[in-house]
Amino acid sequence: MTTSSPEPDQPHRMPIEQLRFSGQLPSPKGVALAIMEICRRDDARIDEIARVVQTDPALSSRLLQLANTAAANTTGRPFVAVSEAVMRLGMSTVRQLAVGFSLVDQYQSGPCEAFDYAHFWSHALLMAVACQALASQSRIGSPDELFACGLMARIGCLALATVHPVDYGCLLEECEDDSQLAALEQARLQTDHNAFTAAILADSGIPKALAEPVCHHEAPDQAGFAEGSRPYQLVRLFHHARRIADMGLAPEDKRGGLIAELFLLGGRLGLDGTEVGELVDRILARWREWSELLKVPARRLPPFTTMAEAPAPKAAELKTMAMRVLLVEDEPTSRVIIEAQLRSLAGPDVYCAANGEEALALALKVMPHIVVTDWMMPVMNGLEFCRALRATEWGQSMYVIMLTGMDAEDEIVEAFEAGVDDYVTKPVKMRALSARMRAALHYVQLLESWERDRAQLKQFASELAISNRKLEHYALTDLLTGLPNRRAGMEILGQAWSATSRSRQGLAVMMIDIDRFKAINDTHGHAVGDRVLVEVGQRLRGTARKDDHVIRMGGEEFLVICQNGDLRAALQAAERLRLSVRDAPIRVGERVINTSISVGISSREPSTPNEDNLIATADQALYAAKRSGRDRCCVISNGRILGGTG
Numbered sequence: 001m002t003t004s005s006p007e008p009d010q011p012h013r014m015p016i017e018q019l020r021f022s023g024q025l026p027s028p029k030g031v032a033l034a035i036m037e038i039c040r041r042d043d044a045r046i047d048e049i050a051r052v053v054q055t056d057p058a059l060s061s062r063l064l065q066l067a068n069t070a071a072a073n074t075t076g077r078p079f080v081a082v083s084e085a086v087m088r089l090g091m092s093t094v095r096q097l098a099v100g101f102s103l104v105d106q107y108q109s110g111p112c113e114a115f116d117y118a119h120f121w122s123h124a125l126l127m128a129v130a131c132q133a134l135a136s137q138s139r140i141g142s143p144d145e146l147f148a149c150g151l152m153a154r155i156g157c158l159a160l161a162t163v164h165p166v167d168y169g170c171l172l173e174e175c176e177d178d179s180q181l182a183a184l185e186q187a188r189l190q191t192d193h194n195a196f197t198a199a200i201l202a203d204s205g206i207p208k209a210l211a212e213p214v215c216h217h218e219a220p221d222q223a224g225f226a227e228g229s230r231p232y233q234l235v236r237l238f239h240h241a242r243r244i245a246d247m248g249l250a251p252e253d254k255r256g257g258l259i260a261e262l263f264l265l266g267g268r269l270g271l272d273g274t275e276v277g278e279l280v281d282r283i284l285a286r287w288r289e290w291s292e293l294l295k296v297p298a299r300r301l302p303p304f305t306t307m308a309e310a311p312a313p314k315a316a317e318l319k320t321m322a323m324r325v326l327l328v329e330d331e332p333t334s335r336v337i338i339e340a341q342l343r344s345l346a347g348p349d350v351y352c353a354a355n356g357e358e359a360l361a362l363a364l365k366v367m368p369h370i371v372v373t374d375w376m377m378p379v380m381n382g383l384e385f386c387r388a389l390r391a392t393e394w395g396q397s398m399y400v401i402m403l404t405g406m407d408a409e410d411e412i413v414e415a416f417e418a419g420v421d422d423y424v425t426k427p428v429k430m431r432a433l434s435a436r437m438r439a440a441l442h443y444v445q446l447l448e449s450w451e452r453d454r455a456q457l458k459q460f461a462s463e464l465a466i467s468n469r470k471l472e473h474y475a476l477t478d479l480l481t482g483l484p485n486r487r488a489g490m491e492i493l494g495q496a497w498s499a500t501s502r503s504r505q506g507l508a509v510m511m512i513d514i515d516r517f518k519a520i521n522d523t524h525g526h527a528v529g530d531r532v533l534v535e536v537g538q539r540l541r542g543t544a545r546k547d548d549h550v551i552r553m554g555g556e557e558f559l560v561i562c563q564n565g566d567l568r569a570a571l572q573a574a575e576r577l578r579l580s581v582r583d584a585p586i587r588v589g590e591r592v593i594n595t596s597i598s599v600g601i602s603s604r605e606p607s608t609p610n611e612d613n614l615i616a617t618a619d620q621a622l623y624a625a626k627r628s629g630r631d632r633c634c635v636i637s638n639g640r641i642l643g644g645t646g
C-alpha cells in the first residue's frame with residue numbers, strides 16, 4: 001500500500017462539511033430537490049408532495065412500482081394513482097427515494113476514469129432490492145425505507161470519485177479487494193467512503209437510527225451495537241444485503257465463497273438451503289425489473305441452486321493462479337531449458353535447485369505446489385529426495401514429477417513406490433511436459449478447493465457451535481436479570497429433588513414476590529420497573545448462599561432453591577433476603593424507590609410427593625404472607641401455616 005501525505009492546500013484536505021456547503025458532494029436536482037425543500041417546512045403536506053411527484057413521470061412510475069411490490073401493498077389491488085402510492089409510502093420515504101433515484105439519473109458517468117459508474121449503480125440497486133426483501137422477511141424495518149438506504153449505502157464511494165477523481169482513480173487501481181478500500185482511502189485521503197456516506201444520508205433525510213447501521217455495514221462486528229438491539233439487527237441486515245449484492249456482481253470464480261456465506265447468513269434468519277435459494281432468486285428477479293426502470297445494468301444469473309452447485313474453475317483457468325514450481329536438476333543446460341518450459345506452462349514462480357539436499361531446504365522455504373525432479377543427481381538423488389519429502393507432513397501433498405532417462409518397468413515402479421506422482425522421460429519434450437503439468441495443475445486445483453471446503457466447513461461448524469451455545473444460554477436465562485429462567489429453575493429443582501432423594505438431605509424452596517410492583521410500574525413507568533426487577537434480582541443473588549439457586553420465574557416473582565437446608569435455616573435465609581430488599585431503597589436515576597418482598601417457604605417432608613407439590617406449598621405460603629400484610633416471610637409445614645417473620 002502506498003501512502004501519500006498531501007499538502008494542506010490540496011483539495012482532499014477539505015473537510016466534508018466544507019465540501020457539502022460548496023456543493024461538491026453528489027446532490028439531487030429537479031423534482032427531488034423540490035421535494036426536499038417542501039419536507040424541510042414544518043407545514044409540509046403529503047398531497048403537496050404528490051403533486052410535485054406527478055410532474056416527473058419517471059419518478060412517478062418508480063414510486064408506483066415500489067408501492068405495488070407485494071410486501072408494501074397490502075390492499076389487495078394495485079395502486080394506479082401516484083397520489084395513492086405517495087400516500088402509501090409516506091412523506092419521509094418518498095423524499096429518500098426521490099433523492100436516491102435522482103442521484104442514479106445524474107451520476108451514470110463522471111470524471112473518475114477508474115470508477116465503474118454502471119457497476120456501482122448495478123451493485124447499489126441489487127443491495128437496495130436485497131434490503132427491501134430482507135426487511136419484509138425479518139420485519140426489522142420498513143422495506144421501502146430500507147430500499148432507499150441500500151441504494152445509497154455506498155454513496156460515499158461515488159462522492160470520493162466525484163470530489164477527487166484523479167487520486168481516487170489511482171487508489172482504486174491499487175485496491176485489490178473491497179475490504180481494503182476504507183483503509184486505503186484513510187491512508188491517501190485522510191477520510192473514507194463511510195464518512196461521506198454518513199454526510200449524504202443525513203442530507204437525504206435518512207434518520208440517524210438507519211444511517212448509523214448503514215455506515216457500519218462493512219464491519220458489523222466492530223459497530224459496537226448491543227447484541228439483539230435494533231441497530232444490531234439492522235447492521236446485520238445491511239451486511240447481509242451487501243453480501244447478496246457482492247455475490248450478484250462477483251466474477252464466476254469468486255462466487256463460491258460468497259454463496260457459502262449467504263447460506264450461513266440465511267441460516268441466521270432461520271432459512272434452510274432451499275429457502276435461501278428462493279429468497280436470492282426473488283431478489284435477483286426484482287433486480288432485473290428495477291434495472292429497466294432505472295436504466296442501470298443487471299446481469300442475468302442462473303438460479304441460485306445452479307450457481308451453488310457449479311464446479312470449481314477448470315484447470316486451464318488455473319494459469320492465472322499463482323503456482324509455485326520447484327525444479328531439481330543438476331545439469332545446468334537442461335536446468336535452463338526445462339525452467340523456461342515450466343515458466344511458460346505455470347507462470348513465473350519457478351525455483352531451481354541442483355540436487356536433492358538443496359531442493360529439500362528450498363521446498364521447506366517456498367512450499368511449491370509442484371516438484372519436477374531429476375533422478376540421477378549427486379549428493380541426494382531424485383528417489384531419496386522424494387522419499388524424504390513424503391516423510392514430512394508438509395511435503396505430502398506436493399505433486400512430484402520425476403524426470404528419468406530410464407523407461408524400464410522396474411525403475412518406474414520403484415519411483416512410484418518412493419512417492420512420485422508422475423514421470424517424464426528425458427530428453428524432456430515440451431508436449432509431454434505440458435500434458436503432465438496439466439494433470440498436476442488439475443490435482444493442485446482439486447486439493448485447493450478441497451482445502452477451501454474444509455476451511456469453510458470448519459468455520460460453519462464453529463459458528464454453529466457458538467450459535468448453539470448462545471441459543472442454549474438464551475433458552476435457560478432470563479434476559480432482563482441474567483438469572484436462570486423458569487425452565488432452567490424447574491430443571492435445577494428436578495435435579496435437586498433426585499439428589500436429595502438419594503442423600504436424604506434437606507431441600508427447601510422460597511417463592512418470592514415483589515410487593516405492590518404494579519404501583520411501581522404505574523408511578524415510574526415500565527422501564528424503571530425493569531430496573532427495579534434487575535436490582536431486586538441482584539440483591540437476592542448477592543444475599544443468598546453461594547450454593548442456593550436464585551431464579552426469575554417470570555413477572556415480579558422469584559424462586560430460591562436451598563439444597564441441604566432445613567426449614568429453620570431456610571426461614572433465616574429468607575429473612576436475610578427480605579431485609580436486603582427492604583432496608584435500602586432502590587435508586588434509578590434521580591428516583592428513589594422503596595420496596596419490599598413477601599416470601600413463602602416450604603421444605604421437603606417425607607409426605608411431599610414431588611417437586612411440583614413443594615412449589616405449590618411455597619406458593620400457598622406466599623399467598624398467606626401477602627394476605628397477612630406483605631413484607632414478610634411465611635412457612636407451611638405438614639399442611640399448616642407455621643407463621644413467619646416480618
Ligand SMILES: Nc1nc2c(ncn2[C@@H]2O[C@H](COP(=O)(O)OP(=O)(O)OP(=O)(O)O)[C@@H](O)[C@H]2O)c(=O)[nH]1
Nearest residue numbers: 513514515516517518519521526529530554555556
Ligand atoms: N416492568 C415490568 N413489569 C412487569 C414485568 N412482568 C410483569 N410486570 C408487571 O408486574 C405487575 C404485577 O402486578 P400484580 O400481580 O397486580 O401484583 P403487585 O402489584 O405486585 O401486588 P402484590 O403482588 O399483591 O403485592 C403487573 O403490573 C405486570 O404488568 C416486567 O418484566 N417488567
